[in-house]
Amino acid sequence: MSRTLFGTDGVRGRANSYPMIAEMALKLGAAAGRYFRKDGSNVHRVVIGKDTRLSGYMFETALTAGLTSTGMNVLLLGPVPTPAVGYLTTSMRADVGIMISASHNPHYDNGIKFFGPDGFKLNDEAEAEIEALAMNGVELAMAENIGRARRIDDGRFRYVERAKASFPDNLRLNGLKVVIDCANGAAYKTAPEVLWELGADLVEIGVSPDGLNINRNCGSTDVSTAAAAVVAHGADVGICLDGDADRVMIIDEAGNVADGDQIMALMAARWADEGRLRGGTLVASVMSNLGLERFLAGRGLRLERAPVGDRYVVERMREGGWNLGGEQSGHIVMTDYATTGDGLIAALQFLAAMAETGEPASALSQSFQTVPQLLKNVRFDAGATPLETDTVRAAIADAETRLTGNGRLLIRKSGTEPLIRVMAESEDAALLERVVDSVVEAVEAAV
Template sequence: MPRLFGTDGVRGLANRDLTAGLALSLAQASAAVLTQGRRARLRLAEGRRPVAVLARDPRISGEFISAAVAAGLASSGVDVLDAGVIPTPAAAFLISDIGADFGVMISASHNAAPDNGIKIFAFGGTKLPDDVEDRIEEHLAGPNLTPIGGDVGRIRRFADAEDRYVVHLLSTLPNRLDGIHVVLDCAHGAAAGVSPQVFTDAGARLTVIGADPDGLNINDGVGSTHLDNLAAAVLASGADIGIAHDGDADRCLAVDRDGNIVDGDQIMAILAVSMAERGVLKDRTLVATVMSNLGLRKAMAANDIRMIETKVGDRYVLEALNEHDLSLGGEQSGHVIMTKFATTGDGILTGLHLVAEMARTGKTLAELASVMTVYPQILVNVRGVDHHALGHDDTIASAVLAAEAELGETGRVLLRPSGTEPMVRVMVEAADQATADRLAHTLAGVVRECLAL
């Protein structure tokens, strides 16, 4: 049986894969697992119940899933503070800010409206480690907590949730954003209420798109996975920068005033160099995944900044940040984690600090992004192959060595097995697109021939 939890919670087609019954059971199992231990004993001594923060993005299915989660938690003796529609990083912040025992975010991030997901955060607003997720999954078979009378949980509105988050975001800024014209794309998602407010409060002049969620239009042609409309809006309005979030606002991508995309790698490069200059980049080290562009590695080396590489997934970036007590990391997709201010990727926080660097230096986004040369990169997915055998085939290993020898210092090769299906991902970076395309498809052909099922 496949594992219920994926790389970022439990996700699926709402009301088919992710049902109200599953949401209720997950909430009950989470309550049973996450309300034990030392904090539970302290609560009992103080005569109080455990507390959980509950939030969601605006997709329509979030309404019934959130209701099911609230019922599961309250029936297990957990007091629920319902924050309503707020970004995922806001939920994580609030768990830490009020000292809640844990929290639940209902969102499928950048996915289309029919999907949804359940993300569970531990005490402190951190993502759950794999072993705790496994314990919750095992506990789905019961037994549940079944308090009665005055021991059942209460469900209350978290009335000042948004205000707390806005105040927090503004408090992180090294300087105001006065004089910068920003086009903000909120993906018809959870950022629609918070992001325009905080950018305005920070002094930016705003043009806002994608900020009219109706429950069905989240990520629909807008947001960080659809940047064409943002680029067009920047050009039409003569803005200095465009900022795009995804549905739950844990990502940030940007476009410059000429409509050119500035991805997560470039954003990390800008922030890392700025933080190093200001003496706030811990150990002059950046954490990124193996999929980050070769140009990021070269830019960091040129600026005497060390890089630590992790597996793909923001949870692995966060693990490395915590393990080494570092301050900045992220992914090419726009998940950027600034550990002084957040326990997870925060697209609004990232966007604010990117624009703040423009205001601090007086430079355009293109000038800031020029710290890094983006190498052409191609990713080919080879499906229907024995991905488990990838590291044991001599023919593939020889083909990779030959490609690496041809590229030398001007490129990079990465073959990565899928963790969930019979597929191998072939990634090649090179000094020019033609070379990257040729080598990637050649290697994909070798993988297909050697590992065909």
Template sequence: MTRLFGTDGVRGLANKKLTATMALRLGSAAAEVLTKEHRSTKRRPVAVVGRDPRVSGEMLAAALSAGMAGRGVDVLRVGVLPTPAVAYLTDFYGADLGVVISASHNPMPDNGIKFFSKGGHKLPDHVEDEIEAAMETVPEEGPTGHGIGRIIEEAPDAKQAYLDHLARSMPRSLEGIKVVVDCANGAASDVAPAAYAAAGAEVVAIHNRPNAYNINDNAGSTHIGQVRDAVLEHGADIGLSHDGDADRCLAVDAQGNVVDGDQIMAILALAMKENGELRKSTLVATVMSNLGLRLAMDQAGIKIATTNVGDRYVLEELNKFGYSLGGEQSGHIVLPDYATTGDGTLTGLALMSRMAETGLSLQSLASAMKVLPQVLINVPVSNKAIIETHPEVVAAIEFAEHELGQEGRVLLRPSGTEELFRVMVEAKEQETARRIAGALAAVVSKV
């Protein structure tokens, strides 16, 4: 049986896979599981609910809130705010759980539901499994009269509380820096430009007029060319591009060169090491991070702790060992001293703070890491389970690794959501990476 929860909550086509009925049941089950400790007390549990601006979020938020209120939970609706803002506000309001209704960088017809526990932390797998199981066992009838939860339709101080938190976290003045920010017509359309302006930057905002239908539509971090063109047009020092729920950030320098999550991590890791803030001199990154990041960190005396792909695994490693920086190539950057999850706006502030601190351009800062050519091929397969151990695949990997030696890397891994196997090759030369990746993909496709 397929697990309901994926790598980042429950996600699917809204009103087909992800229906209002499912949201109602999810809300009821999550309330039951995450508020157990209150059943023997008189204190009513509280949930914070936020969403991105896509049209289906209105419907899903109403259903999910009803499900939680029906189990005796007071629901505080904070409206359209980034995922990391909801995580922060879950802790700020002392709530027992938080919920974000968003499909992140996915197109508008999709949506998703992800939960935070008390303190604004993502749920471990076993708690998600408990919620999924509870969807089948929670009774339809619930408390009555005074036992029914309230739904508070707006929290007027929520947006400002989050902006104040960002300002405290990154207090350095950004005066003199001109930034273009692509808000993806998403959840950060208000708060990202406001946060950067409050720090002193000159802000040019694009794709910051959501209308319920245009989220991620040729905008945001999956369409980085939009912010690059705007940086060149406006003569900006830096461009920042967020996704629909603003938990990630990619950048563009003044010359229009893309600065991805690996390069952002390199910049921040070097800054934090210099300032004595990089605990255990360790950066947490995933297996997909570029080999160039590892070489740059080796040269700087910084260790890399490697995790599986997914910011939840980065978070687990950070929390388990007390590290202070981690992230993904996609732009999910986690600074656990300031946030319990990836925060794109916080990342943008940290990156510009480093520019202000050093007086260096983003291009100069990013040059600390040389990005090696990386080729990724998604290969459709009929059975992901047999690929990695198949003799022909094993032999092909060994041959490729021997050819690359210490100047490249091979990674094969199954997709977490589709019947695909991802073949990734890095090498000093683009043509070498392309040739070897193509050869490996051909072997995989025949298995």
């Protein structure tokens, strides 16, 4: 069964433009309700969280209408991180969890992500079935079986306690000055609360959402403000989350940035030393740097690669029984603690390493030398298929030939934006630039 609405991370697009319109959200809510309420009883429930986008109000209301119309009872969490929805779906014995967020995208985008009763994101097959129901229509509940909706006021606090429980009981953050950038997003209250309760001295950035400033000049996709704050305040470390707090970037005391690959390298090495890294394996996406693979191999550990998207990383982790994975973009998945990427809990793991070893952030955040990597994006119009043209295929084949033995090439269509991503790795900088530009020029000509 094919999917056209769902991408690599739910349904996503510009708010009030198809498919991210209220009507489609209502249909998706009704479809999800019918999919999960198969026995027709009124004991089924769904939890809904959202980030701080203005359009979240509209989608929250539309989803609630669709879900209750098929007899589902709705529990509204308000603004909470995406991993909180995964956790509370299971904690509150819900049949489905929904997060309204476009993650790291600007405010004018939004998205709808679905979690199953086990707290993990739905697989492609389940999404395809929900999409088919949404497009074809569903049978509504009888009037006496319409669902109810209620606000859950303490969902944020439940997640705060969950996050704190991941931090070693014998450690404190007393004496550490931490810059925390919440991207004016879903963790604008939870992240500072957790860090303050653990003893950190905080400098807070991106904690004043107005519905339009999420991810704007802040967060994990724009760390410049936080990096400057670390240096200006003499902070020990900076933590940059994205709009729904499932990603993180770490900034050391000199303002240098560590991405998801470097964070995973530190965690994998520490967990392996502690006997906690299951199967001696880390799962990462095809975008992760070759330097990470070499670092792990040097320690007798293995890197398992998955398609781009934290959902696919998690699926590979579950298939292999592994407990640590993530993406270069800052998704860090620790199934000992969470069912999806959790930027705050990953940051706590890094802070625990600082507190335990006494090492500065700079000594912990650069575990390996990265292989030069170049990524360029080409935007295309909806419906265009530039990767299927003969000229683009020829350019890709030529680039792969030129990189043989000197690096690797990865071409992919973004699952969240209308972009073709062209990425290559090579220690030959001139070759790297030439092969990427040759493919980009061919794609640009095709679109």
